[in-house]
Amino acid sequence: MRWQKLGVVWAPDGSRPWARSHATCPTPIRLDEELIRVFIQCRDEGNVGRVGYVDVLATDPLSVQAVSDGPVLDIGEPGTFDDNGVFQTSVIEVGDSRLYMYYVGFELSHHIRYRLLTGLAVSTDNGRSFSRIKRTPILERSDDELYFRCGPHVAEENGRYRMWYIAGSHWTDLNGKSMPVYDLRYMESENGIDWPARGTLSLAVSDPDEHGFGRPYVLHEDGKYKLFFSVRKRSLGNYRLGYAESDDGLHWERMDARLNLDVSPAGWDSEAVAYSAVVHAAGQTYLFYNGNDFGGTGFGVARLVGRS
DSSP: OEEEEEEEEEOOOSOBTTBSEEEEEEEEEEOSSSEEEEEEEEEOTTSOEEEEEEEEESSOTTSEEEEOSSOSBOOOOTTSTTTTOEEEEEEEEOSTTOEEEEEEEEEEOSSSSEEEEEEEEEESSTTSOOEESOSSOSBOOOSSSOSEEEEEEEEEETTEEEEEEEEEEEEEEETTEEEEEEEEEEEEESSSSOOOSSOEEEEOOOSTTEEEEEEEEEEEETTEEEEEEEEEETTTTEEEEEEEEESSSSSOEEOHHHHOOOOOSSSTTSSOOEEEEEEEETTEEEEEEEOGGGGTTOEEEEEEEEOO
């Protein structure tokens, strides 16, 4: 693949109390032929994240048409799994003009740094607001997936819901800092709400320089499942992008070099590239992603210009 980086789409200017900084984990949906709505997580002055959106033109994704005035999904009640931050990783249409938002709740802990579990919220107004299905996680911690059941990408296929997500029960020391260890898992649901207590290992961390995957994003096209994901590198202390293909969506062959999208020599994405999401619009293929500081420099976009 050959990508043309188009630049930063949007970053907070600090004027919104809920969005003082960051635009993390861009998650696009097509509103119509003209507009793409990109859900992002922004942080307040206390570094607590909430979900909002940025609308861009399908013909020119650098052209911002609207930004949500406030968050479309706020933090949870005190003591809940998402009381210290929420961020979206997958938004899908489920019929009857509804959208399901699968999101991650950030819960601070005492003996470990944090837990990341998954919740579900629904919108009936095209993503202008979301309400929780329930106040507890749809992916609750389990014996096999103790600290992390998060980062899901969900797709409805032949009457079943398929989920690719991140799970783990361990931490590792990286230059004196405790960092999570997790890999890619897979499971299915009949209704998109009720999920098993554990998934099937789909892609394991095997490179000794890697300690975790992040935010899977799956397309099914051209007879293949295509997986875009992020890879945490020990030597870099930062993310790079990974890519894999599969015939069934279960067993993956890594082809990171084929993606061919890395950091820039300087600028907003010179230290990291992460949290990619791909959308087809206006006859083009766009990849939205984050650069440095987990979205601290905003989110950007690249356009596919060749498949060689």
